[in-house]
Amino acid sequence: MRDLCGGEKAMAGPRPVVLSGPSGAGKSTLLKKLIKEYDNVFGFSVSHTTRQPRPGEENGKDYHYVTREAMQMAIDGGKFVESAVFSGNMYGTSKAAVQDVQAKNLICILDIDMQGVRNIKKTDLNPIYVSIQPPSMDILEKRLRDRKTESEESLQKRLNAAHVDMEFSKEEGLFDVVIVNDTLEDAYGKLKGALLEEINQVKKSSMSV
Ligand SMILES: Nc1nc2c(ncn2[C@@H]2O[C@H](COP(=O)(O)OP(=O)(O)O)[C@@H](O)[C@H]2O)c(=O)[nH]1
């Protein structure tokens, strides 16, 4: 086991939540809904990335947008819990991103790809692993095209990765919950249901202080 804080034990508190699944499956949509409804329960782990910000995305809120050099230096300096290359860009969860949320006694939500899932499994973070899956490849492609954030090249890379991801999510014991995001309200209801125990625990502990 690799300790999250370089030797110290991870801070006691609510269990983090990992959301993973193909690009376009609806992870950001679902997690934004969750944080909006329960802003005093959940906090987002803001990852670092070398990809360009999309219109509407904010530095420090959606991601920390950094250069490859800066990111590699921080990784080499041991500042990251995990990192991965996805579709030609670097992504990673810094220790600070997780600690910032946990220090507020909130449930830390990580939106990470499947390499991230594998690497987080080697740490002592002990999150609940949730896989968000699209109803079909065709629907995934339509949603990604309609989102209008990707070039044709980037879209094809995401669809290729999605094939692998959809197989990966079937691996026994990897995810605690697999949610198919068909209608948004149903998927959101299932996500809330899966996290209800943790939500109630955080609500209870924040009432007692
Ligand atoms: N391993 C890892 N993956 C990440 C991290 N942040 C984002 N990702 C994943 O990188 C992929 C691409 O993310 P993004 O460029 O925002 O595209 P989108 O998922 O299509 O909105 C997604 O699968 C994310 O879950 C991170 O810190 N670590």
Ligand SMILES: Nc1ncnc2c1ncn2[C@@H]1O[C@H](COP(=O)(O)OP(=O)(O)O)[C@@H](O)[C@H]1O
């Ligand atoms: N259940 C759904 N039905 C229809 N469209 C959806 C649904 N969930 C998400 N979307 C849309 O699909 C696109 C991809 O969702 P997004 O949350 O960006 O995925 P991810 O974060 O997994 O890449 C977005 O344009 C979003 O508005």
